[in-house]
Amino acid sequence: MTLAIGWKTADRQAAATGAPAARRTGQIWRSPWLLRSLTPLALLLAWQAGSKTGVLSEDILPAPSVILDAGLEVWRGGEFGDAVTVSGQRVLLGFALGATVAVLLAVLAASSRIGEYLVDPPMQMLRTVPLFGLIPVFIIWFGIDEQPKIFLIALGVAFPLYLNTYAGIRQLDPKLGELSQVLGLTAWERLRDIVFPGALPSVLVGLRQSLGIAWLSLIVAEQINASAGLGFIVNNAREFLRIDIVIFGLLVYGTLGLLTDALVRAIEHRALRWSRR
Numbered sequence: 001m002t003l004a005i006g007w008k009t010a011d012r013q014a015a016a017t018g019a020p021a022a023r024r025t026g027q028i029w030r031s032p033w034l035l036r037s038l039t040p041l042a043l044l045l046a047w048q049a050g051s052k053t054g055v056l057s058e059d060i061l062p063a064p065s066v067i068l069d070a071g072l073e074v075w076r077g078g079e080f081g082d083a084v085t086v087s088g089q090r091v092l093l094g095f096a097l098g099a100t101v102a103v104l105l106a107v108l109a110a111s112s113r114i115g116e117y118l119v120d121p122p123m124q125m126l127r128t129v130p131l132f133g134l135i136p137v138f139i140i141w142f143g144i145d146e147q148p149k150i151f152l153i154a155l156g157v158a159f160p161l162y163l164n165t166y167a168g169i170r171q172l173d174p175k176l177g178e179l180s181q182v183l184g185l186t187a188w189e190r191l192r193d194i195v196f197p198g199a200l201p202s203v204l205v206g207l208r209q210s211l212g213i214a215w216l217s218l219i220v221a222e223q224i225n226a227s228a229g230l231g232f233i234v235n236n237a238r239e240f241l242r243i244d245i246v247i248f249g250l251l252v253y254g255t256l257g258l259l260t261d262a263l264v265r266a267i268e269h270r271a272l273r274w275s276r277r
Contacts, residue, residue: 044064047061047063047064048063048064048065051063051064051066059243060243061243061247062243062244062247066244067244067247067248067251069244070242070244070245070247070248071245071248071252073245074233074245074248079233080233082228083228083229083230083232083233084230084252084256086228086229086230087218087222087229087230087231087256088256090146090149090150090153090218090221090222090229091153091214091215091218091256093150093153094149094150094151094152094153094154094156094157094214094217094218095153095154095157095210095211095214097150097151097154097157098153098154098155098156098157098158098161098210098214099157099158099161099207099210101154101158102157102158102159102161102162102165102206102210103161103162103165103203105119105123105162106161106162106163106165106166106169107165107169107191107195109123109166110165110166110169110170111169111195120166123159123162126159127159127162127163131152131155131156131217132152132220134152134155135148135152135220135221135224138151138152139224144224144225148221148224149218149221149222149224149226150221152217152220152221153214153217153218153221155217156210156213156214156216156217157210157211157213157214157217158210160206160209160210160213161203161206161207161209161210162206163206164202164203164205164206164207164209165199165202165203165206167202168198168199168200168201168202168203168206169195169198169199171199171202172194172195172198172199173198176194176198180193180194200271200272201272204264204267204268204271204272207264208261208264208265208268211257211260211261211264212257212261215253215254215256215257215260216257218230218231218253219231219250219253222234222235223235230249230252230253231249233245233249234246234249234250237249
């Protein structure tokens with residue numbers, strides 16, 4: 001009987017020890033990051049298999065392994081780090097300029113009837129103008145230095161953020177405005193404590209859209225006589241018909257865009273904890 005009791009005790013201890021391990025393993029397999037990476041990994045494997053079997057021509061779309069070798073070649077050349085830094089600075093400056101203008105105009109347009117009549121009509125008109133069609137105009141106005149690149153990014157950033165911020169403020173419950181009057185809040189306190197927290201979900205959606213357009217605008221902007229940055233590497237590779245380096249540069253653009261989007265998603269996850277069930 002003593003031996004049987006010892007076996008049962010050992011079984012209970014093993015089960016207690018194994019349960020947390022199994023639970024941790026299940027949590028890992030259900031991790032959102034792992035689940036979101038399954039489709040990209042499957043596409044990458046299909047791309048590699050298609051290139052190796054000849055379904056995809058190496059002259060049109062080289063295999064991922066070839067593009068990786070091209071990336072290592074650029075890295076060993078010592079210009080990759082500087083290129084990413086320069087391109088990142090352009091996006092940062094353009095985004096800061098466009099986001100600041102967009103939020104200020106959205107608050108002005110959504111907070112008063114006069115602001116709506118003065119600000120919203122020209123913004124709605126300007127957002128229908130093709131963004132990349134303005135490149136010749138920007139070159140004439142600002143030359144071929146850094147200014148047209150930054151202003152093009154800023155313009156691309158401004159409209160999605162403006163529209164989402166404007167909509168978020170307009171969708172607030174009117175009773176919150178009455179509450180601010182009862183409490184005697186100043187205009188700044190009303191914006192800080194009621195308007196911005198209430199409109200934050202829409203603002204973050206606009207922020208994600210704006211960051212995506214910022215990197216898209218950068219790809220086009222860096223075709224304007226770029227002497228540094230990722231666009232400079234891509235343009236040089238195009239001159240020498242190095243399609244592998246061109247695709248590597250485009251993948252770097254996309255990766256940087258995903259990283260900034262993940263950053264905003266993390267901010268959204270933390271800032272909107274109150275809205276989750």
